[in-house]
Amino acid sequence: MMEKKNRFMRNAAVMFTAMIISKGLGAVLKIPLGNILGGEGMGYFTTAYSIFTPVLSFACAGIPTILTRSVAELSATKDYARIAQMRRCSLLLAAVLGIAGTLLIWLAAIPFVMYIANSPESLPGVLIIAPATLFCSITAVYRGYYEGLSDALPTALSQIIESVVKAALGIGLSYFVYYNGAHLFGSEQAALPYSAAAAILGVTVSELCGTVFMLIRSRGKAGRFPESTVKTDRTEIFGMCRDIFMKALPVSLGAAASNLLSLADMLTISNCIDLSTYIFPGYWENNAVLAAVKENCTGVGTFMYGCYAGMIMSVYMLAAAVPAVVGRCALPRLAYAAGTGERGAVSREMKLLIKGTSVVTLPVTVLMAVLSEPILDTLYPVRATEAAVSAPALSVLSAGGITAGLLGSVFIIFHAYGDFGYPIRITLIGGALKLMFNVIFVTLPFMNISGAAVSGVLSNTICLVCAVREAKGRFGLSTGIVRYSLPALVGSAGCGIGTYLFFRGLEGNAGQIGAMLISAVLGAVMYALILFIADREDCTEVIRLLRHKRA
Template structure:
């Protein structure tokens, strides 16, 4: 197995994430047009339960595996890697048996006291098998990420998404003729099959390129660290992450219940409330989080990279990673925020055939930068062994969100837009708190000059798109694409002209860097 550089690993995950996110949009577009906003609401209602169960089952171990394996590899300690994996397998296997059994035997309680719409019950039953599959997959993903080999994880995502799309295409299209409830359950079965395919792919990859005897052939037979020390190291990261995920999952599980009650208090029926929640969670929010495919890749790679830098007493590399992550996040989030704010309704119309999703999206889009910044900042804190701080900041944001949902969504003149306002306030506050602590521990290494130049390029992009679409009422699809594509070309050209992107740093991109650098040379004033 070839260990990859920080940039290479991030790029691999980024490309795979972009492919799977586009595939995910294809699947959501098809599913939305097949079962509508109400069916999407039924599909989305059970996801908070899945998140809550997975919090207990995985117990924060995948992230701990990633960090500790990276440290052990840096110290050439093969015995410690084996111990980490064996302990993790026993913990996750035990928790999987316990919680999948509980999900099945408590299905009556969930139906009558948890699900805000009883039609989501078949989807809940179809979801139970996916818990054990995701739990085992998380072990392999954590192992490969700790080895800083992101290719198997990236390829598994694409394979998994392909199976999911094909499965849903067949199953949901068949069962929709019976009812929306069965169609939503069929969509969940597609997810189960996709996760199973991804797991099998990771198992094969571990046998082919992930054997420890090949990766650390000259390692000592015994580790200097005791089993108790290994457990303590795992607990230091896993417990805060687990507690954070647990609290956040409880908050997320409470969200659809509070949303439905708030919307009913605002005067909406159960059916309309379910459809509105489906528009927010199944349509608007996936569009909003699309750019996090880039920054999420950075976050995944930051944990082992920062942990390895700290283990090697090279903290200056952590400051470099902070500066790189901040600049990369701004480059992605600023233009995306402009596009989603300006064209929220036309995009919703052409993608989902639901223009009413536009206002829900437009409320959150201006705060895109803070949403994208969350992942890299949390990754740095976890790599620094400060997962408890990230946990506290996440909880603060989650509690704020629920409080604002109760306050705003129940108001008849605000309604579902109150959920968007609450969501934007939540991730903005959490990101600002995380940023304050990262700067406190690492130092202020953010390149403000580069940030200002990116903002100038984004403003120019906004002005261009405003001029292009000024005289249009109902924006035609061709004009929309011309404005967006032209805006991004102008934005990239300005980044080159303002020396945010240079041939020197572009050339460092693995494999395609020299080719991209040759293109950039043609941009006026680029260097």
């Protein structure tokens, strides 16, 4: 038992470290890329991602999840022959789905960029990113296989390799094409679509590198079992493949559905912004920032979409990754408690999940909301217009970020009970709400892309309320979100007010960057003190969860 616990701790530590490195390197790619491409170029970049991500999620999410669970169960009985069969069938399915996904993106590329995204310049990037679906599908199966064996190191190493190659190659190729393409295409503005496509090429090559690493790893000693050689007839292989696919289908659909929010943004932001400039031309001409946008770019809608999806979301996702760590730490414990049927154990683990999500998410999102303007000015120093347009939207999105974190935590409760269907349905509802709210709010010129942020917060809040009610009715559980989150809410309010006052007081003497860093540290200290006074015992328990030392 102690050995299993220690292994879980090691794997969690490895995965957390890899996540930090990968997210950091992801920011290293997108933030400099935003400075190179600007809002319009990032619009081309993110448009390619918007068709790629749902296809990738469907191809990569379900099969590795089922494989991880099956390998974990089979390894307990040392049924290595069956494990080898599962891996072989999973790789076969992944290859089929990866090839199908690649072909689907290629076939849909022209109608997608012409009639859906309304961005013909994005076509090169869409075509280049398609093969990454195949590479990611195969890599994901190997990751699921090793995670089922309680070996997180291959997953972590492959993620780091991908992130390093993606950042280095993506930035390098994009920079080269942008600053040398002016001679070929006539201007730097004309080179933007190809510079964005060059960055996408770095993404595709990085996924290939991750796949090659996993293939090499699997052929070494660490990837083999002494009893892995087994003869299997075609009928048995077909039956196993069908069984894996049917089990994986709900998970894959859920993962694809989770990307509907970004798809809703792609479908609406650019078109609604263009509509807004047509309906309310006076507002766009009289507002200094928006007038500069109209004057300096060829596509206002693409520019604003690039600011939101390429710049704002790149920064916001650094904070959004925090509650995911809590969920991954809490899921095994909550699933075990749910399996025992002990209501008291389930309630304790659920309380820890909700409280942990609130404690670690709220201060990060509040700091980002208060300091959105200096953060964007610091990260995008050569893109003043983009930073000015993006700051209000980042503030709104960050201020409501806790709703997304808590919604993910409630989904963890359903997953612990083996219910993957309800999160899919509620996510689809959230996507539809986001689509509707975007059409209303983004079209309003005084909201523009801040309207997309408001839409996201509103849709997440509605979905959270529905999910909490469903959990109470289905499992007889009261999540106690308000009660468990209250100390963190009080602490984050003090953190936000203190940070704002510190920043305004220091900005004139310490400069913007110095004032931002000092005020963030002082605000975090205030949060910790308030939280420790208000809820000392439970905060200690949350720290134990995150450090994986809870008894």
